[in-house]
Amino acid sequence: MSNHFSVQRTSASVVAFLLLMLGLVSTAGVGTAAAVDAPTLQRSAGTVTADALPTVQINGVVWDQAVVGNTVYAGGQFTRARPAGSAAGVNETVRNNLVAYDITTGAMISS
DSSP states (O other): OOHHHHHHHHHHHHHHHHHHHHHHHHHHHHOOOOOOOOSSOOOTTTOOOOOOOOOOOSSSSEEEEETTEEEEEEEEESSSSETOOOOSSOEEOSSEEEEEEETTTOBBBBO
């Protein structure tokens, strides 16, 4: 019986060691995050705003984006998009999984 207990304890030790090493290996190449510029308008942590988003709104999920010059191409799973500032269901256009908009103005690009 003591032999069985010794094997279980050794196995548990090996597993614990391997998990520790995996944790060290998986974080070994991770550097520290660089600080980003502070937002233009500082607010306290408890502040809630209703700031307008200067971007196209969609009825689904964006999975990926690419920026070329001032144009953002967003691809995902959605069927409609509306211009920035439009209420849900208003000014919607068909955009099956791909939409483009101007990054500086938020205006949807229709071409």
